[in-house]
Amino acid sequence: MLARDMETTDVLLLLAIIVSLSIGLVTLIQTKRIQKSQYRHGLLKEISDWAIDVDRWRTENRHIYTKVVDVGDDQQGQRQLRHAHIVEVIEYLAAKRARNHYICVLAQRFDKSLQKTVDMLTKKLQGYEDFLEQWRKAVFTACEQGVDEDPQYIEDADNHASQLAEYTKKVIENVATTEAKVCG
Numbered sequence: 418m419l420a421r422d423m424e425t426t427d428v429l430l431l432l433a434i435i436v437s438l439s440i441g442l443v444t445l446i447q448t449k450r451i452q453k454s455q456y457r458h459g460l461l462k463e464i465s466d467w468a469i470d471v472d473r474w475r476t477e478n479r480h481i482y483t484k485v486v487d488v489g490d491d492q493q494g495q496r497q498l499r500h501a502h503i504v505e506v507i508e509y510l511a512a513k514r515a516r517n518h519y520i521c522v523l524a525q526r527f528d529k530s531l532q533k534t535v536d537m538l539t540k541k542l543q544g545y546e547d548f549l550e551q552w553r554k555a556v557f558t559a560c561e562q563g564v565d566e567d568p569q570y571i572e573d574a575d576n577h578a579s580q581l582a583e584y585t586k587k588v589i590e591n592v593a594t595t596e597a598k599v600c601g
Contacts, residue, residue: 454599460523461596464535467520468588471538475581478506493563500556503549510546517542527599531591538584545577 517539524535552570559566 457526457599458596460526461592461599464520464523464531465589465592467516468538468585468592471542472582472585474509475578475585478502479578492565493560496556496560496566500553500560503553503556507546507549507553510542510549513542527595531588531595534584534587534591538581538588541577541580541584545581548573548577 521532521535521539524532552566552574555566555570
């Protein structure tokens, strides 16, 4: 009888250990899923924050697209101010290249649609930087000669800014779509 009680106790103990291990394993798996979801959410938030920063920066720097107005002697000062601001914008964009590359790497962890829009926005930023360098040279020449730069630059700058706005919006939309798919 005592041996039978020991067997029953051993079986119950073994059963309790198996149940405890099963609960622990299920908990571990669920925790890993939650951590993975939170990690992916964090990456998507970082991409979204980057796109919002690009849009905020674009909006704050729209004043360089305004035409130099004819106010007598101050026209030369306005050209010099525009030149200085364009240089500042170029330096800002150059400083952000590493973050842009990092965001492209993050986007590779997700679907092709998000990768494509992030890559396009990054290329638009680089194209804008290249354009600004050309414009900077034109403004510098205009300052030296005391003449207006080609007004086409203002229109082209506005077009670049509009493209940045369009792709920024697409990145944010793709982040939201990807988040709905990935993080549920």
